Amino acid sequence: MVDAAVKTYLPDSLAEALDIRSRVNALPLAGGTDLMVRYRAKNGLEPSLPGPVMFVNHLPELRKIEISDGTLVLGASLPMALLAGDPGEHKAWILKAGGQGHKAAEALAAIPEVLRDAASALGAPALRQRAVLAGNVANASPAGDTVAALYALETEVVLESVSGKRRLPVSRFISGPGKTVLKPDELITAFRIPAEPSRWCYWRKVGTRRANALTKVSLASCALVKKGRVESFTLAYGAVGPTVVLVPAAQAMVEGCGAGRDIDIPAVVEEVRRTLNPIDDQRSTAKYRKQVALNLTTQALESLKEYMQRKQGDTA
Numbered sequence: 001m002v003d004a005a006v007k008t009y010l011p012d013s014l015a016e017a018l019d020i021r022s023r024v025n026a027l028p029l030a031g032g033t034d035l036m037v038r039y040r041a042k043n044g045l046e047p048s049l050p051g052p053v054m055f056v057n058h059l060p061e062l063r064k065i066e067i068s069d070g071t072l073v074l075g076a077s078l079p080m081a082l083l084a085g086d087p088g089e090h091k092a093w094i095l096k097a098g099g100q101g102h103k104a105a106e107a108l109a110a111i112p113e114v115l116r117d118a119a120s121a122l123g124a125p126a127l128r129q130r131a132v133l134a135g136n137v138a139n140a141s142p143a144g145d146t147v148a149a150l151y152a153l154e155t156e157v158v159l160e161s162v163s164g165k166r167r168l169p170v171s172r173f174i175s176g177p178g179k180t181v182l183k184p185d186e187l188i189t190a191f192r193i194p195a196e197p198s199r200w201c202y203w204r205k206v207g208t209r210r211a212n213a214l215t216k217v218s219l220a221s222c223a224l225v226k227k228g229r230v231e232s233f234t235l236a237y238g239a240v241g242p243t244v245v246l247v248p249a250a251q252a253m254v255e256g257c258g259a260g261r262d263i264d265i266p267a268v269v270e271e272v273r274r275t276l277n278p279i280d281d282q283r284s285t286a287k288y289r290k291q292v293a294l295n296l297t298t299q300a301l302e303s304l305k306e307y308m309q310r311k312q313g314d315t316a
């Protein structure tokens with residue numbers, strides 16, 4: 001422990017970090033890109049943090065990436081630059097893995113495109129070096145870019161404390177804007193995503209500019225197409241509700257399509273129109289958000305149809 005105006009903890013291991021969490025109400029600090037803004041005092045001054053802080057970004061247990069039993073396991077503290085597919089980051093990661101470099105390379109290659117694209121759209125290059133996945137998820141903003149991607153990927157969040165481990169779908173972990181069900185003694189340690197080499201993915205973020213733009217609306221969508229038929233399909237909208245919004249009724253209209261039944265794009269879009277209920281705020285208007293969300297839905301479904309036609313062509 002280091003003594004300072006704010007008490008800070010720098011654990012050497014996950015076990016030590018969990019022990020500290022069980023005894024002290026110390027706020028986990030990963031990249032700090034949300035926390036330092038949330039608790040800023042005035043420009044140029046140290047942030048006014050509410051209590052003790054525990055640094056977690058350096059913990060090796062939170063910086064793992066591996067494929068285990070058909071599941072891609074992403075450590076909580078993987079930086080956005082790595083998830084975005086930055087070649088320099090990947091090379092450094094593989095070198096660091098030493099004799100296990102081939103396994104690291106395999107896991108890095110399995111990062112789903114939708115997550116890669118979402119991480120690439122987050123902030124700007126310097127920020128992506130600091131900001132990590134758990135920070136984006138625990139911040140629980142409905143506009144969190146990788147959050148929408150993780151919803152679309154039906155990701156599980158792994159939570160650990162001294163008394164054990166539990167896993168929850170990300171959609172149950174986030175309980176409201178800025179709210180999660182993280183217990184005071186827990187840390188997010190990993191995210192689990194089914195490793196699917198042939199997943200169709202779609203990601204679009206609409207903001208005011210290409211970098212450092214917070215999201216007005218986003219759509220992350222994924223499908224598994226087997227033997228010409230959609231086996232599973234997700235639509236996850238960012239910044240149009242209190243949390244990322246999934247639209248199960250619209251998803252069900254697409255599942256089972258192919259093999260003789262075409263995707264009815266206007267009907268799916270109508271279902272999405274009925275479900276989404278965005279609000280006006282400082283970033284955008286409800287009307288704009290809804291229209292853009294519907295346009296993105298059409299674009300995603302057209303892209304899925306093209307993908308299915310291409311796949312059919314490949315096997316013909």
Ligand SMILES: Cc1cc2nc3c(=O)[nH]c(=O)nc-3n(C[C@H](O)[C@H](O)[C@H](O)COP(=O)(O)OP(=O)(O)OC[C@H]3O[C@@H](n4cnc5c(N)ncnc54)[C@H](O)[C@@H]3O)c2cc1C
Nearest residue numbers: 030031032033034035122123131132135136138144145188
């Ligand atoms: C200029 C700027 C631009 C930005 N642009 C975007 C953008 O385009 N898209 C976007 O989605 N976000 C954006 N953000 C927000 C922010 O960068 C992201 O949410 C980022 O992923 C937060 O990660 P972090 O590691 O910095 O989290 P931190 O600030 O360290 O922490 C955020 C929250 O996560 C908690 N936490 C961290 N690790 C753990 C853990 N292991 N277990 C439990 N809780 C944990 C912290 O206690 C805190 O509550 C931007 C921020 C800034 C300052």
